[in-house]
Amino acid sequence: xxxxxxxxxxxxxxxxxxxxxxxxxxxxxxxxxxxxxxxxxxxxxxxxxxxxxxxxxxxxxxxxxxxxxxxxxxxxxxxxxxxxxxxxxxxxxxxxxxxxxxxxxxxxxxxxxxxxxxxxxxxxxxxxxxxxxxxxxxxxxxxxxxxxxxxxxxxxxxxxxxxxxxxxxxxxxxxxxxxxxxxxxxxxxxxxxxxxxxxxxxxxxxxxxxxxxxxxxxxxxxxxxxxxxxxxxxxxxxxxxxxxxxxxxxxxxxxxxxxxxxxxxxxxxxxxxxxxxxxxxxxxxxxxxxxxxxxxxxxxxxxxxxxxxxxxxxxxxxxxxxxxxxxxxxxxxxxxxxxxxxxxxxxxxxxxxxxxxxxxxxxxxxxxxxxxxxxxxxxxxxxxxxxxxxxxxxxxxxxxxxxxxxxxxxxxxxxxxxxxxxxxxxxxxxxxxxxxxxxxxxxxxxxxxxxxxxxxxxxxxxxxxxxxxxxxxxxxxxxxxxx
Amino acid sequence: xxxxxxxxxxxxxxxxxxxxxxxxxxxxxxxxxxxxxxxxxxxxxxxxxxxxxxxxxxxxxxxxxxxxxxxxxxxxxxxxxxxxxxxxxxxxxxxxxxxxxxxxxxxxxxxxxxxxxxxxxxxxxxxxxxxxxxxxxxxxxxxxxxxxxxxxxxxxxxxxxxxxxxxxxxxxxxxxxxxxxxxxxxxxxxxxxxxxxxxxxxxxxxxxxxxxxxxxxxxxxxxxxxxxxxxxxxxxxxxxxxxxxxxxxxxxxxxxxxxxxxxxxxxxxxxxxxxxxxxxxxxxxxxxxxxxxxxxxxxxxxxxxxxxxxxxxxxxxxxxxxxxxxxxxxxxxxxxxxxxxxxxxxxxxxxxxxxxxxxxxxxxxxxxxxxxxxxxxxxxxxxxxxxxxxxxxxxxxxxxxxxxxxxxxxxxxxxxxxxxxxxxxxxxxxxxxxxxxxxxxxxxxxxxxxxxxxxxxxxxxxxxxxxxxxxxxxxxxxxx
Numbered sequence: 001x002x003x004x005x006x007x008x009x010x011x012x013x014x015x016x017x018x019x020x021x022x023x024x025x026x027x028x029x030x031x032x033x034x035x036x037x038x039x040x041x042x043x044x045x046x047x048x049x050x051x052x053x054x055x056x057x058x059x060x061x062x063x064x065x066x067x068x069x070x071x072x073x074x075x076x077x078x079x080x081x082x083x084x085x086x087x088x089x090x091x092x093x094x095x096x097x098x099x100x101x102x103x104x105x106x107x108x109x110x111x112x113x114x115x116x117x118x119x120x121x122x123x124x125x126x127x128x129x130x131x132x133x134x135x136x137x138x139x140x141x142x143x144x145x146x147x148x149x150x151x152x153x154x155x156x157x158x159x160x161x162x163x164x165x166x167x168x169x170x171x172x173x174x175x176x177x178x179x180x181x182x183x184x185x186x187x188x189x190x191x192x193x194x195x196x197x198x199x200x201x202x203x204x205x206x207x208x209x210x211x212x213x214x215x216x217x218x219x220x221x222x223x224x225x226x227x228x229x230x231x232x233x234x235x236x237x238x239x240x241x242x243x244x245x246x247x248x249x250x251x252x253x254x255x256x257x258x259x260x261x262x263x264x265x266x267x268x269x270x271x272x273x274x275x276x277x278x279x280x281x282x283x284x285x286x287x288x289x290x291x292x293x294x295x296x297x298x299x300x301x302x303x304x305x306x307x308x309x310x311x312x313x314x315x316x317x318x319x320x321x322x323x324x325x326x327x328x329x330x331x332x333x334x335x336x337x338x339x340x341x342x343x344x345x346x347x348x349x350x351x352x353x354x355x356x357x358x359x360x361x362x363x364x365x366x367x368x369x370x371x372x373x374x375x376x377x378x379x380x381x382x383x384x385x386x387x388x389x390x391x392x393x394x395x396x397x398x399x400x401x402x403x404x405x406x407x408x409x410x411x412x413x414x415x416x417x418x419x420x421x422x423x424x425x426x427x428x429x430x431x432x433x434x435x436x437x438x439x440x441x442x443x444x445x446x447x448x449x450x451x452x453x454x455x456x457x458x459x460x461x462x463x464x465x466x467x468x469x470x471x472x473x474x475x476x477x478x479x480x481x482x483x
Numbered sequence: 484x485x486x487x488x489x490x491x492x493x494x495x496x497x498x499x500x501x502x503x504x505x506x507x508x509x510x511x512x513x514x515x516x517x518x519x520x521x522x523x524x525x526x527x528x529x530x531x532x533x534x535x536x537x538x539x540x541x542x543x544x545x546x547x548x549x550x551x552x553x554x555x556x557x558x559x560x561x562x563x564x565x566x567x568x569x570x571x572x573x574x575x576x577x578x579x580x581x582x583x584x585x586x587x588x589x590x591x592x593x594x595x596x597x598x599x600x601x602x603x604x605x606x607x608x609x610x611x612x613x614x615x616x617x618x619x620x621x622x623x624x625x626x627x628x629x630x631x632x633x634x635x636x637x638x639x640x641x642x643x644x645x646x647x648x649x650x651x652x653x654x655x656x657x658x659x660x661x662x663x664x665x666x667x668x669x670x671x672x673x674x675x676x677x678x679x680x681x682x683x684x685x686x687x688x689x690x691x692x693x694x695x696x697x698x699x700x701x702x703x704x705x706x707x708x709x710x711x712x713x714x715x716x717x718x719x720x721x722x723x724x725x726x727x728x729x730x731x732x733x734x735x736x737x738x739x740x741x742x743x744x745x746x747x748x749x750x751x752x753x754x755x756x757x758x759x760x761x762x763x764x765x766x767x768x769x770x771x772x773x774x775x776x777x778x779x780x781x782x783x784x785x786x787x788x789x790x791x792x793x794x795x796x797x798x799x800x801x802x803x804x805x806x807x808x809x810x811x812x813x814x815x816x817x818x819x820x821x822x823x824x825x826x827x828x829x830x831x832x833x834x835x836x837x838x839x840x841x842x843x844x845x846x847x848x849x850x851x852x853x854x855x856x857x858x859x860x861x862x863x864x865x866x867x868x869x870x871x872x873x874x875x876x877x878x879x880x881x882x883x884x885x886x887x888x889x890x891x892x893x894x895x896x897x898x899x900x901x902x903x904x905x906x907x908x909x910x911x912x913x914x915x916x917x918x919x920x921x922x923x924x925x926x927x928x929x930x931x932x933x934x935x936x937x938x939x940x941x942x943x944x945x946x947x948x949x950x951x952x953x954x955x956x957x958x959x960x961x962x963x
Binding site: 088099100197201232233235312316363 | 526561570572756760761
């Protein structure tokens with residue numbers, strides 16, 4: 001059951017070679033045994049998982065099963081799950097049991113998938129190392145002294161360590177692609193609007209997008225088929241038909257035009273990562289793709305723009321956590337102001353507090369034009385860069401991160417250097433485009449991620465391009481020792 | 484010193500939709516606390532707003548009703564502030580780009596002239612919940628039933644120069660939103676709320692003085708009182724050479740005073756920015772044309788028609804069109820009265836309105852139907868009864884004693900118009916009062932009223948008054 005693709009698991013379930021109960025039990029046991037080393041789960045929903053597996057087995061027995069019926073999945077603890085603690089990695093929501101299911105959770109449940117539990121994450125999805133969690137940092141399975149990346153570090157580590165075959169994540173500035181790269185697995189952040197945000201606790205609404213981690217592009221395609229689609233409860237959801245992503249996985253890459261953004265290959269890029277990308281380019285050339293240098297001149301502006309827009313939206317999105325209706329409330333508040341101040345100071349961690357303050361400042365009277373409006377203008381320029389680029393290329397390729405995983409604690413005192421680890425991923429969120437990270441090698445025992453960026457709603461093409469590479473290479477089949 | 488009063492009004496009209504502006508929860512008034520608030524209204528983690536399409540049509544209706552430009556593209560913005568009855572920590576409103584732009588309303592002044600009051604804008608927003616400050620074990624309670632109720636905030640220009648003008652504007656707007664069917668106008672329940680911006684300046688000055696904003700004014704009467712109080716207060720300060728603080732003041736109707744809530748310095752920085760959860764609101768020409776084609780006749784058009792078609796005075800027309808129900812009642816009654824427009828108007832605005840007021844009833848639940856009132860007017864016009872007798876019959880109609888003709892028949896109230904019968908009665912009276920006849924004939928003209936009174940008394944008030952007058956004069960004169 002270990003290292004089997006989702007397609008293989010699905011066939012085995014349909015053929016009754018294994019039961020969902022066995023499969024679920026298998027992963028629950030791995031979690032129990034191995035997760036103490038990683039801390040990738042905040043909540044393991046053992047009983048619910050076994051109940052869901054039983055239901056799935058009944059459906060399989062009746063021949064009423066779909067392709068994902070009985071397949072286990074781990075959910076990032078940012079998605080609201082009915083009757084289950086949904087903490088968002090924060091003390092603020094440590095006592096919060098969601099009264100409803102997020103739309104994507106509903107979709108997975110209806111498809112018969114089995115939720116194993118809720119994965120660890122940077123508090124409110126703010127962070128690039130998963131060290132900002134109220135529940136402690138997550139360790140990278142490739143070396144437990146290193147970070148798994150963030151903010152979806154728990155999901156990435158869980159999939160890399162084969163504690164779950166697939167897991168959800170969210171990506172506001174790289175929170176799927178960066179941990180996928182650092183943990184040596186495949187991750188996809190679809191186009192903004194492709195995945196419903198209803199029930200996904202908001203960090204920065206105009207940038208947040210749900211997505212997936214798995215071992216391969218093919219696995220991602222199987223599960224994305226269920227996760228993607230229009231939701232009338234989300235006004236920013238795109239009412240565009242979802243293709244079957246598995247149909248085009250094996251399309252030929254002959255004549256495919258791949259763009260290499262000059263700005264992604266500066267001196268700041270780790271040498272080994274640069275070399276790994278060059279090697280990957282050769283693989284694609286062999287498959288018939290052509291490479292073209294492109295310019296994304298505003299890339300360097302995307303980090304400052306992002307760190308205005310995202311905190312601005314977060315300062316407003318997180319205002320609802322006030323200790324009045326749910327979540328953490330301080331002991332014996334003196335008055336209303338005391339209730340707000342202490343509940344919020346006690347409930348939020350340092351990074352969240354920092355971003356709320358930055359965002360509040362950026363939106364303040366007298367600063368709004370200089371910060372928020374300016375950042376929105378940059379955002380348009382960044383999007384224009386991509387629009388121009390996609391006139392001459394079909395897909396953009398480059399590194400996911402400038403360097404591999406760093407040591408726990410290495411960057412916690414230096415937020416700017418932490419923010420810079422998202423330099424290649426953030427622009428994609430500002431432009432609302434789909435992006436993926438797939439494994440492309442190793443440096444000093446740590447995985448290297450390669451990023452693929454597509455035009456809006458070109459997820460099928462991205463998965464096709466990633467799958468073609470994975471048929472030629474075996475980086476995605478490597479597993480960390482001990483897991 | 485002569486001071487000029489400058490008033491601008493901000494009206495919050497609660498739109499009469501079935502469900503809330505961004506969620507499917509009900510908007511019905513008066514339910515148990517927190518029973519009409521769903522996860523979206525409660526601002527739970529992860530929830531998202533979806534705009535109720537009906538509020539857009541209602542905003543378009545208002546825009547057309549105030550002759551305003553309707554924005555093809557408007558934007559929802561977040562107004563950020565902390566308050567326990569504001570679940571998300573921000574209110575979804577519109578800021579830079581409202582759905583309705585500049586428009587105006589013409590109001591009728593006491594002297595019969597009209598004045599045009601500019602409307603700056605109208606925008607859509609959600610209402611907050613309510614804080615209940617009675618003691619819940621030392622804490623305040625929060626009722627979020629009202630949270631997310633759709634509001635249209637209608638902001639006027641500072642064009643009003645007296646409390647009377649402010650009331651006239653408010654009543655005109657109140658009538659308009661009810662005609663349009665977009666707001667029930669119930670001020671007690673808070674469906675139609677008003678804040679007033681009041682300032683004073685020296686007569687002749689072109690610059691406005693510092694203004695205060697008066698809140699919590701929940702009836703027409705209080706609008707006038709609050710403004711009057713505030714004008715007096717500001718005038719006293721200015722006359723003493725003092726300065727007005729720009730501040731928000733609360734009107735206390737029990738004490739009839741305004742007192743400060745918060746000053747400009749303490750004012751919130753609302754940190755408005757476009758709500759990333761909602762797309763810009765796009766309205767097409769076709770959508771506007773469709774709403775326009777479905778608009779009812781509006782008060783101003785009706786006012787014009789009532790004057791032209793029925794020949795009514797501006798005053799009568801204003802009173803009759805003040806509510807759609809009263810205008811409809813009037814038109815039904817006129818049709819039944821054989822087109823006695825003026826007389827019908829008198830009865831609707833006079834006897835009927837007084838009776839309704841006295842019993843605190845709406846015209847829609849009047850015990851006297853429009854058809855019956857029209858019939859009553861018809862019977863006055865065709866001389867079946869006199870105006871005086873009609874009042875008695877009206878009372879019987881009010882008490883549901885039957886229809887007009889039935890009551891006339893049963894109570895024998897039919898007017899006597901037979902000249903010979905009237906003459907016979909006059910002869911009888913003159914014969915019984917020889918002294919008075921002699922006095923009259925020797926010049927005591929005032930005694931004419933005495934004979935009329937005697938005749939009416941004798942006949943039970945049923946004689947046609949004009950015939951009685953003519954014949955009586957004839958008899959008294961001819962006999963001399």
